[in-house]
Amino acid sequence: MRCSCKNCGVYMIQSEDSHLGCVCPECGNRCTACLGTNSVMDREAVRALKGNPLLADAMLNRIMEPEFEDEEQD
Numbered sequence: 001m002r003c004s005c006k007n008c009g010v011y012m013i014q015s016e017d018s019h020l021g022c023v024c025p026e027c028g029n030r031c032t033a034c035l036g037t038n039s040v041m042d043r044e045a046v047r048a049l050k051g052n053p054l055l056a057d058a059m060l061n062r063i064m065e066p067e068f069e070d071e072e073q074d
Contacts, residue, residue, distance in 0.1 A: 003022050003031060005024035005029050005031070007024065007027050008024065008026050008027045008029070010024055010025065010027070012025075012029075012031060015030070020032060020035060021034070021035060
């Protein structure tokens with residue numbers, strides 16, 4: 001996934017230290033948006049989500065929200 005910094009717009013790179021996510025080489029901003037949940041989940045937690053119909057709707061709505069906001073601004 002390619003992410004741009006929400007602070008300055010520069011292309012962010014994956015962090016290779018103990019903190020998961022991306023780091024902006026320009027301003028140092030850190031972001032975990034591309035991880036999807038903004039948190040780390042263990043395998044058991046991911047398995048527990050499998051087959052949950054409400055999760056599919058919630059995730060789809062969350063993914064589509066930014067696109068709708070962008071279209072409204074144009």
